[in-house]
Amino acid sequence: MEKVTFVWLRRDLRLNDNQALYRALKERQAVLPLFIFDSQILDELEDSGDARITFIYDTLLDLRKQLQEIGSSLLVRYGEPVEVFRELLRFYPMHGVFFNRDYEPYATGRDQQVQELLQGHGVEVRTFKDQVIFEGNEVLKQDGKPYTVYTPYMRKWKQVFGDTPLKFFEAENYTDAYYRTSPMDMPSLASMGFQRSDRAFPSSKMDESVIQNYHLWRDYPAVEGTTRLGMHLRFGTLSIRQAIAKAVELNETWLNELIWRDFYMMILWHFPRVVDQSFKPAYDEIEWRDDEADFQAWASGQTGYPLVDAGMRELNETGYMHNRVRMVTASFLTKHLLIDWRWGESYFAGQLLDYELSSNNGGWQWAAGSGCDAAPYFRIFNPMRQAQRFDPEGAYIRKWVPEFLSGNYRNPIVDHKFARERALDTYRKALKK
DNA sequence: TGAAATGTTGGGGCG
Protein backbone atom coordinates (compact mmCIF):
# COMPACT_ATOMS: atom_id res chain seq x y z
CA MET A 1 0.00 0.00 0.00
CA GLU A 2 1.40 3.38 -0.97
CA LYS A 3 2.15 5.97 1.68
CA VAL A 4 -0.59 8.53 2.09
CA THR A 5 -0.24 12.22 2.85
CA PHE A 6 -3.29 13.46 4.69
CA VAL A 7 -4.51 17.03 4.43
CA TRP A 8 -6.55 17.63 7.55
CA LEU A 9 -9.31 20.12 6.69
CA ARG A 10 -10.81 22.09 9.56
CA ARG A 11 -11.91 25.66 8.85
CA ASP A 12 -10.72 25.62 5.25
CA LEU A 13 -13.42 23.59 3.51
CA ARG A 14 -12.39 24.11 -0.10
CA LEU A 15 -10.12 22.49 -2.65
CA ASN A 16 -8.71 25.58 -4.32
CA ASP A 17 -6.57 28.36 -2.83
CA ASN A 18 -5.97 26.23 0.24
CA GLN A 19 -2.32 26.41 1.19
CA ALA A 20 -1.94 23.07 3.02
CA LEU A 21 -3.73 21.19 0.28
CA TYR A 22 -1.84 23.00 -2.45
CA ARG A 23 1.52 22.26 -0.87
CA ALA A 24 0.69 18.61 -0.36
CA LEU A 25 -0.50 18.19 -3.93
CA LYS A 26 2.54 19.96 -5.29
CA GLU A 27 5.14 18.18 -3.20
CA ARG A 28 3.64 14.75 -2.53
CA GLN A 29 1.75 11.86 -4.10
CA ALA A 30 -1.30 10.01 -2.73
CA VAL A 31 -2.81 13.06 -1.06
CA LEU A 32 -6.04 12.31 0.78
CA PRO A 33 -8.13 15.10 2.33
CA LEU A 34 -9.52 14.28 5.75
CA PHE A 35 -12.18 15.93 7.90
CA ILE A 36 -12.84 15.06 11.53
CA PHE A 37 -16.09 16.01 13.24
CA ASP A 38 -14.43 16.86 16.54
CA SER A 39 -16.60 15.26 19.23
CA GLN A 40 -15.17 17.64 21.82
CA ILE A 41 -16.71 20.53 19.89
CA LEU A 42 -19.90 18.83 18.70
CA ASP A 43 -20.80 17.50 22.13
CA GLU A 44 -20.75 21.04 23.52
CA LEU A 45 -23.41 22.24 21.06
CA GLU A 46 -26.80 22.58 22.72
CA ASP A 47 -29.02 22.26 19.67
CA SER A 48 -29.12 18.93 17.88
CA GLY A 49 -30.56 20.78 14.90
CA ASP A 50 -27.63 23.24 14.78
CA ALA A 51 -27.61 24.54 11.20
CA ARG A 52 -23.85 24.93 11.16
CA ILE A 53 -23.42 21.17 11.35
CA THR A 54 -25.71 20.76 8.37
CA PHE A 55 -23.70 23.39 6.51
CA ILE A 56 -20.42 21.61 7.22
CA TYR A 57 -21.98 18.29 6.31
CA ASP A 58 -23.34 19.49 2.99
CA THR A 59 -20.07 21.21 2.18
CA LEU A 60 -18.24 17.93 2.80
CA LEU A 61 -20.68 16.07 0.57
CA ASP A 62 -19.90 18.56 -2.16
CA LEU A 63 -16.14 18.29 -1.68
CA ARG A 64 -16.37 14.50 -1.71
CA LYS A 65 -18.33 14.63 -4.95
CA GLN A 66 -15.72 16.89 -6.55
CA LEU A 67 -12.97 14.54 -5.39
CA GLN A 68 -14.79 11.45 -6.63
CA GLU A 69 -15.08 13.01 -10.07
CA ILE A 70 -11.30 12.94 -10.29
CA GLY A 71 -10.95 9.43 -8.90
CA SER A 72 -10.28 10.24 -5.27
CA SER A 73 -12.48 10.78 -2.23
CA LEU A 74 -12.75 12.47 1.15
CA LEU A 75 -12.16 10.67 4.41
CA VAL A 76 -14.58 11.78 7.14
CA ARG A 77 -14.44 10.66 10.77
CA TYR A 78 -16.20 11.51 14.01
CA GLY A 79 -14.36 11.51 17.35
CA GLU A 80 -11.56 13.09 19.31
CA PRO A 81 -8.91 14.05 16.77
CA VAL A 82 -6.05 12.45 18.69
CA GLU A 83 -7.96 9.17 18.88
CA VAL A 84 -8.95 9.37 15.23
CA PHE A 85 -5.32 9.82 14.20
CA ARG A 86 -4.29 6.96 16.49
CA GLU A 87 -6.73 4.74 14.62
CA LEU A 88 -5.70 6.04 11.18
CA LEU A 89 -2.08 5.28 12.01
CA ARG A 90 -3.04 1.61 12.26
CA PHE A 91 -4.73 1.50 8.86
CA TYR A 92 -2.71 3.83 6.68
CA PRO A 93 0.99 3.98 6.04
CA MET A 94 1.43 7.74 6.47
CA HIS A 95 3.94 9.88 4.71
CA GLY A 96 2.78 13.05 6.39
CA VAL A 97 -0.08 15.14 7.69
CA PHE A 98 -0.48 18.71 6.44
CA PHE A 99 -2.90 21.23 7.85
CA ASN A 100 -3.55 24.96 8.09
CA ARG A 101 -2.97 26.65 11.41
CA ASP A 102 -5.83 27.56 13.73
CA TYR A 103 -5.27 30.25 16.36
CA GLU A 104 -7.94 29.54 18.98
CA PRO A 105 -6.73 28.33 22.38
CA TYR A 106 -8.58 25.01 22.19
CA ALA A 107 -7.38 24.34 18.67
CA THR A 108 -3.74 25.16 19.33
CA GLY A 109 -3.71 22.72 22.26
CA ARG A 110 -5.43 20.01 20.27
CA ASP A 111 -3.15 20.47 17.27
CA GLN A 112 -0.12 20.26 19.53
CA GLN A 113 -1.31 16.88 20.86
CA VAL A 114 -1.97 15.56 17.38
CA GLN A 115 1.43 16.73 16.24
CA GLU A 116 3.18 14.98 19.13
CA LEU A 117 1.31 11.74 18.47
CA LEU A 118 2.16 11.77 14.78
CA GLN A 119 5.77 12.74 15.22
CA GLY A 120 6.08 9.98 17.80
CA HIS A 121 5.18 7.60 15.00
CA GLY A 122 7.68 9.13 12.63
CA VAL A 123 5.04 10.94 10.58
CA GLU A 124 5.99 14.35 9.31
CA VAL A 125 3.60 17.14 10.28
CA ARG A 126 3.59 20.40 8.37
CA THR A 127 1.39 23.36 9.14
CA PHE A 128 0.65 26.46 7.06
CA LYS A 129 -0.82 29.90 7.24
CA ASP A 130 -4.09 30.02 5.39
CA GLN A 131 -6.99 31.59 7.23
CA VAL A 132 -5.45 35.02 7.81
CA ILE A 133 -3.30 37.36 5.76
CA PHE A 134 -0.95 38.01 8.67
CA GLU A 135 -0.42 35.82 11.70
CA GLY A 136 0.16 37.13 15.21
CA ASN A 137 3.84 37.95 14.84
CA GLU A 138 3.84 39.34 11.34
CA VAL A 139 2.44 42.77 12.19
CA LEU A 140 4.13 44.15 15.30
CA LYS A 141 4.94 47.55 16.77
CA GLN A 142 8.46 48.97 16.60
CA ASP A 143 9.15 47.57 20.06
CA GLY A 144 8.27 44.06 18.91
CA LYS A 145 5.02 43.91 20.86
CA PRO A 146 1.59 43.26 19.41
CA TYR A 147 -0.75 46.14 18.63
CA THR A 148 -3.75 46.52 20.90
CA VAL A 149 -5.27 49.49 19.09
CA TYR A 150 -6.89 48.92 15.74
CA THR A 151 -6.01 52.03 13.72
CA PRO A 152 -2.22 51.88 14.05
CA TYR A 153 -2.46 48.11 13.53
CA MET A 154 -4.41 48.66 10.31
CA ARG A 155 -1.85 51.18 9.04
CA LYS A 156 1.01 48.79 9.71
CA TRP A 157 -0.95 45.90 8.20
CA LYS A 158 -1.31 47.86 4.97
CA GLN A 159 2.34 48.81 5.03
CA VAL A 160 3.41 45.18 5.40
CA PHE A 161 0.90 44.11 2.77
CA GLY A 162 2.39 46.61 0.34
CA ASP A 163 1.15 46.79 -3.22
CA THR A 164 2.25 43.49 -4.66
CA PRO A 165 -0.67 41.36 -5.82
CA LEU A 166 -1.69 38.46 -3.59
CA LYS A 167 -0.52 35.01 -4.55
CA PHE A 168 -3.26 32.39 -4.71
CA PHE A 169 -2.65 28.70 -4.18
CA GLU A 170 -4.08 27.45 -7.46
CA ALA A 171 -4.34 23.68 -7.19
CA GLU A 172 -6.18 22.76 -10.39
CA ASN A 173 -3.08 21.52 -12.18
CA TYR A 174 -2.08 19.05 -9.52
CA THR A 175 -5.08 16.72 -9.40
CA ASP A 176 -2.92 13.72 -10.35
CA ALA A 177 -1.45 13.83 -6.88
CA TYR A 178 -4.70 12.89 -5.14
CA TYR A 179 -4.90 9.43 -3.60
CA ARG A 180 -6.70 7.03 -5.97
CA THR A 181 -9.56 5.36 -4.19
CA SER A 182 -13.12 4.19 -4.57
CA PRO A 183 -15.80 6.38 -2.92
CA MET A 184 -15.64 6.49 0.86
CA ASP A 185 -18.56 6.50 3.28
CA MET A 186 -19.35 9.39 5.57
CA PRO A 187 -20.85 9.01 9.04
CA SER A 188 -24.48 10.13 9.02
CA LEU A 189 -25.66 13.26 10.82
CA ALA A 190 -27.84 11.06 13.03
CA SER A 191 -24.92 8.88 14.06
CA MET A 192 -23.26 12.02 15.43
CA GLY A 193 -26.40 13.08 17.27
CA PHE A 194 -27.62 15.74 14.84
CA GLN A 195 -30.61 16.30 12.61
CA ARG A 196 -30.67 18.11 9.34
CA SER A 197 -31.58 21.79 9.51
CA ASP A 198 -33.58 23.45 6.75
CA ARG A 199 -32.16 26.89 7.45
CA ALA A 200 -31.12 28.93 4.40
CA PHE A 201 -27.44 29.73 3.97
CA PRO A 202 -26.02 32.80 2.26
CA SER A 203 -24.14 32.42 -1.00
CA SER A 204 -20.35 32.29 -0.97
CA LYS A 205 -20.22 34.36 -4.13
CA MET A 206 -18.89 37.89 -3.74
CA ASP A 207 -21.45 40.42 -4.97
CA GLU A 208 -19.45 43.20 -6.63
CA SER A 209 -22.16 45.83 -6.45
CA VAL A 210 -22.61 45.25 -2.73
CA ILE A 211 -18.85 45.51 -2.21
CA GLN A 212 -18.58 48.66 -4.32
CA ASN A 213 -21.29 50.37 -2.30
CA TYR A 214 -20.35 48.85 1.03
CA HIS A 215 -19.30 52.14 2.63
CA LEU A 216 -22.62 53.72 1.66
CA TRP A 217 -25.03 51.03 2.75
CA ARG A 218 -23.40 48.88 5.38
CA ASP A 219 -24.97 50.75 8.30
CA TYR A 220 -28.60 50.35 7.24
CA PRO A 221 -30.06 47.05 8.40
CA ALA A 222 -33.06 47.29 6.08
CA VAL A 223 -30.73 47.36 3.08
CA GLU A 224 -28.88 44.36 1.61
CA GLY A 225 -25.70 46.39 2.00
CA THR A 226 -23.35 43.89 3.61
CA THR A 227 -21.68 40.93 1.97
CA ARG A 228 -22.94 38.14 4.28
CA LEU A 229 -19.67 36.34 3.70
CA GLY A 230 -18.80 35.89 7.38
CA MET A 231 -19.96 32.29 7.46
CA HIS A 232 -17.88 31.41 4.42
CA LEU A 233 -14.79 33.04 5.86
CA ARG A 234 -15.47 31.14 9.09
CA PHE A 235 -15.61 27.73 7.43
CA GLY A 236 -13.20 28.51 4.64
CA THR A 237 -15.72 28.00 1.87
CA LEU A 238 -14.34 31.35 0.72
CA SER A 239 -10.60 32.02 0.88
CA ILE A 240 -9.61 35.17 2.77
CA ARG A 241 -7.12 35.92 0.00
CA GLN A 242 -9.90 36.04 -2.61
CA ALA A 243 -11.86 38.40 -0.36
CA ILE A 244 -8.88 40.67 0.35
CA ALA A 245 -8.00 40.89 -3.33
CA LYS A 246 -11.54 41.94 -4.13
CA ALA A 247 -11.55 44.47 -1.29
CA VAL A 248 -8.26 46.00 -2.44
CA GLU A 249 -9.73 46.32 -5.91
CA LEU A 250 -13.16 47.62 -4.98
CA ASN A 251 -13.67 49.05 -1.50
CA GLU A 252 -11.37 50.36 1.22
CA THR A 253 -14.06 50.32 3.91
CA TRP A 254 -14.67 46.64 3.38
CA LEU A 255 -10.92 46.01 3.37
CA ASN A 256 -10.74 47.65 6.79
CA GLU A 257 -13.46 45.33 8.06
CA LEU A 258 -11.48 42.33 6.85
CA ILE A 259 -8.44 43.74 8.65
CA TRP A 260 -10.51 43.80 11.87
CA ARG A 261 -10.78 40.04 11.38
CA ASP A 262 -6.98 39.62 11.31
CA PHE A 263 -6.74 42.04 14.25
CA TYR A 264 -9.06 40.10 16.52
CA MET A 265 -7.49 36.75 15.59
CA MET A 266 -4.11 38.24 16.43
CA ILE A 267 -5.47 39.54 19.76
CA LEU A 268 -6.90 36.14 20.66
CA TRP A 269 -3.64 34.42 19.81
CA HIS A 270 -1.52 36.84 21.86
CA PHE A 271 -4.02 37.20 24.72
CA PRO A 272 -5.92 33.91 25.00
CA ARG A 273 -7.19 34.93 28.44
CA VAL A 274 -9.72 37.25 26.75
CA VAL A 275 -11.83 34.15 26.11
CA ASP A 276 -13.19 34.42 29.64
CA GLN A 277 -11.61 37.58 31.07
CA SER A 278 -11.89 41.25 30.25
CA PHE A 279 -8.95 42.54 28.24
CA LYS A 280 -8.93 45.43 30.73
CA PRO A 281 -8.92 43.71 34.13
CA ALA A 282 -10.68 46.60 35.91
CA TYR A 283 -13.83 45.74 33.98
CA ASP A 284 -14.07 42.44 35.80
CA GLU A 285 -14.85 44.49 38.92
CA ILE A 286 -18.20 45.57 37.49
CA GLU A 287 -21.13 44.36 39.58
CA TRP A 288 -23.31 42.93 36.84
CA ARG A 289 -27.00 42.56 37.64
CA ASP A 290 -27.18 39.27 35.75
CA ASP A 291 -30.97 39.21 35.93
CA GLU A 292 -32.29 36.00 34.35
CA ALA A 293 -35.68 37.42 33.39
CA ASP A 294 -34.13 40.46 31.74
CA PHE A 295 -31.72 38.22 29.86
CA GLN A 296 -34.60 36.09 28.59
CA ALA A 297 -36.47 39.20 27.46
CA TRP A 298 -33.39 40.37 25.59
CA ALA A 299 -32.66 36.99 24.03
CA SER A 300 -36.21 36.48 22.82
CA GLY A 301 -36.60 40.02 21.45
CA GLN A 302 -39.06 41.27 24.07
CA THR A 303 -37.34 44.32 25.53
CA GLY A 304 -39.81 46.92 24.26
CA TYR A 305 -37.07 48.66 22.28
CA PRO A 306 -37.95 48.00 18.65
CA LEU A 307 -34.46 48.02 17.15
CA VAL A 308 -33.13 45.70 19.87
CA ASP A 309 -36.07 43.34 19.51
CA ALA A 310 -35.85 43.37 15.73
CA GLY A 311 -32.20 42.37 15.89
CA MET A 312 -32.72 39.55 18.34
CA ARG A 313 -35.65 38.18 16.36
CA GLU A 314 -33.66 38.33 13.14
CA LEU A 315 -30.91 36.39 14.88
CA ASN A 316 -33.24 33.78 16.32
CA GLU A 317 -35.07 33.22 13.07
CA THR A 318 -32.20 33.33 10.58
CA GLY A 319 -28.91 32.85 12.42
CA TYR A 320 -27.79 36.26 11.18
CA MET A 321 -27.93 39.79 12.56
CA HIS A 322 -26.88 42.98 10.82
CA ASN A 323 -23.62 44.35 12.26
CA ARG A 324 -25.03 47.76 13.22
CA VAL A 325 -27.72 45.96 15.19
CA ARG A 326 -25.19 43.62 16.81
CA MET A 327 -23.60 46.72 18.33
CA VAL A 328 -26.94 48.08 19.50
CA THR A 329 -28.14 44.82 21.05
CA ALA A 330 -24.78 44.22 22.72
CA SER A 331 -24.72 47.73 24.12
CA PHE A 332 -28.26 47.28 25.40
CA LEU A 333 -27.49 44.02 27.21
CA THR A 334 -24.32 45.23 28.84
CA LYS A 335 -25.25 48.85 29.55
CA HIS A 336 -29.03 49.08 29.85
CA LEU A 337 -29.52 45.72 31.50
CA LEU A 338 -26.07 45.50 33.13
CA ILE A 339 -25.69 41.85 32.19
CA ASP A 340 -22.21 40.38 31.86
CA TRP A 341 -20.90 40.49 28.28
CA ARG A 342 -20.05 36.79 28.58
CA TRP A 343 -23.76 35.92 28.68
CA GLY A 344 -24.38 37.79 25.47
CA GLU A 345 -21.27 36.45 23.80
CA SER A 346 -22.31 32.92 24.63
CA TYR A 347 -25.82 33.48 23.30
CA PHE A 348 -24.50 34.87 20.02
CA ALA A 349 -22.08 31.94 19.81
CA GLY A 350 -25.00 29.55 19.89
CA GLN A 351 -27.09 31.39 17.32
CA LEU A 352 -24.84 32.99 14.72
CA LEU A 353 -24.13 30.97 11.60
CA ASP A 354 -21.03 33.13 11.10
CA TYR A 355 -19.93 32.74 14.72
CA GLU A 356 -16.18 33.18 15.05
CA LEU A 357 -14.70 33.19 18.54
CA SER A 358 -12.14 35.93 17.97
CA SER A 359 -14.51 38.40 16.31
CA ASN A 360 -17.45 37.63 18.59
CA ASN A 361 -15.36 38.04 21.71
CA GLY A 362 -13.75 41.16 20.32
CA GLY A 363 -17.08 42.67 19.41
CA TRP A 364 -18.67 41.95 22.76
CA GLN A 365 -15.75 43.28 24.71
CA TRP A 366 -15.81 46.34 22.47
CA ALA A 367 -19.48 46.94 23.29
CA ALA A 368 -19.00 46.30 27.01
CA GLY A 369 -16.02 48.65 27.05
CA SER A 370 -13.79 45.94 28.50
CA GLY A 371 -11.86 45.17 25.33
CA CYS A 372 -8.69 46.41 23.74
CA ASP A 373 -9.46 49.58 21.78
CA ALA A 374 -13.01 49.40 23.07
CA ALA A 375 -15.66 52.05 23.17
CA PRO A 376 -15.20 54.09 26.38
CA TYR A 377 -17.66 52.97 29.03
CA PHE A 378 -19.68 56.16 28.89
CA ARG A 379 -20.46 55.68 25.22
CA ILE A 380 -23.95 54.30 25.55
CA PHE A 381 -26.09 53.77 22.48
CA ASN A 382 -29.58 55.21 22.65
CA PRO A 383 -31.61 52.49 20.92
CA MET A 384 -34.28 54.95 19.78
CA ARG A 385 -31.77 57.34 18.31
CA GLN A 386 -29.93 54.50 16.56
CA ALA A 387 -33.22 53.39 15.03
CA GLN A 388 -33.91 56.93 13.85
CA ARG A 389 -30.50 57.29 12.27
CA PHE A 390 -30.08 53.86 10.71
CA ASP A 391 -33.63 52.70 10.08
CA PRO A 392 -35.33 56.04 9.38
CA GLU A 393 -38.21 54.51 7.43
CA GLY A 394 -38.67 51.81 10.04
CA ALA A 395 -38.47 49.14 7.35
CA TYR A 396 -36.21 46.84 9.35
CA ILE A 397 -38.28 47.22 12.50
CA ARG A 398 -41.51 46.65 10.58
CA LYS A 399 -40.12 43.44 9.16
CA TRP A 400 -39.15 41.86 12.48
CA VAL A 401 -41.46 43.58 14.96
CA PRO A 402 -44.72 43.95 13.03
CA GLU A 403 -46.72 44.66 16.18
CA PHE A 404 -44.75 47.87 16.70
CA LEU A 405 -47.00 49.72 14.29
CA SER A 406 -50.24 47.94 15.11
CA GLY A 407 -50.08 49.23 18.67
CA ASN A 408 -49.80 45.93 20.54
CA TYR A 409 -46.16 46.47 21.30
CA ARG A 410 -44.99 46.01 24.85
CA ASN A 411 -43.67 48.74 27.11
CA PRO A 412 -39.91 49.14 27.49
CA ILE A 413 -38.38 46.72 29.96
CA VAL A 414 -36.43 49.64 31.43
CA ASP A 415 -36.49 53.41 31.04
CA HIS A 416 -33.65 54.66 28.87
CA LYS A 417 -32.63 57.65 30.97
CA PHE A 418 -32.74 55.64 34.17
CA ALA A 419 -30.76 52.72 32.67
CA ARG A 420 -28.16 55.03 31.22
CA GLU A 421 -27.48 56.66 34.56
CA ARG A 422 -27.47 53.33 36.35
CA ALA A 423 -24.86 52.02 33.89
CA LEU A 424 -22.69 55.10 34.30
CA ASP A 425 -22.85 54.79 38.10
CA THR A 426 -22.07 51.08 38.09
CA TYR A 427 -19.18 51.35 35.65
CA ARG A 428 -17.75 54.38 37.41
CA LYS A 429 -17.84 52.59 40.73
CA ALA A 430 -15.97 49.56 39.38
CA LEU A 431 -13.36 51.54 37.49
CA LYS A 432 -12.28 53.91 40.22
CA LYS A 433 -11.40 51.04 42.58
C1' DT B 1 -18.20 52.50 15.17
C1' DG B 2 -22.47 58.12 20.89
C1' DA B 3 -25.40 60.80 23.45
C1' DA B 4 -26.59 64.24 26.69
C1' DA B 5 -25.50 68.40 28.92
C1' DT B 6 -23.78 72.74 28.62
C1' DG B 7 -22.06 76.80 26.21
C1' DT B 8 -22.11 80.17 22.34
C1' DT B 9 -23.97 82.70 18.64
C1' DG B 10 -27.10 85.23 16.02
C1' DG B 11 -31.60 86.37 14.07
C1' DG B 12 -36.11 87.99 15.00
C1' DG B 13 -39.97 89.66 17.90
C1' DC B 14 -41.10 93.07 20.84
C1' DG B 15 -41.48 97.10 23.86
Next chain:
DNA sequence: ACGCCCCAACATTTC
Protein backbone atom coordinates in the same frame (compact mmCIF):
# COMPACT_ATOMS: atom_id res chain seq x y z
C1' DA C 1 -32.63 102.76 17.20
C1' DC C 2 -31.80 99.95 20.98
C1' DG C 3 -31.82 96.46 24.56
C1' DC C 4 -33.85 92.43 26.06
C1' DC C 5 -35.54 87.91 25.58
C1' DC C 6 -36.32 83.62 23.28
C1' DC C 7 -34.73 79.89 20.93
C1' DA C 8 -32.83 77.38 17.13
C1' DA C 9 -28.52 75.99 15.42
C1' DC C 10 -24.19 74.82 16.13
C1' DA C 11 -19.95 73.94 19.09
C1' DT C 12 -17.80 72.15 23.08
C1' DT C 13 -17.59 69.49 27.14
C1' DT C 14 -18.86 65.74 29.85
C1' DC C 15 -20.16 61.17 30.79
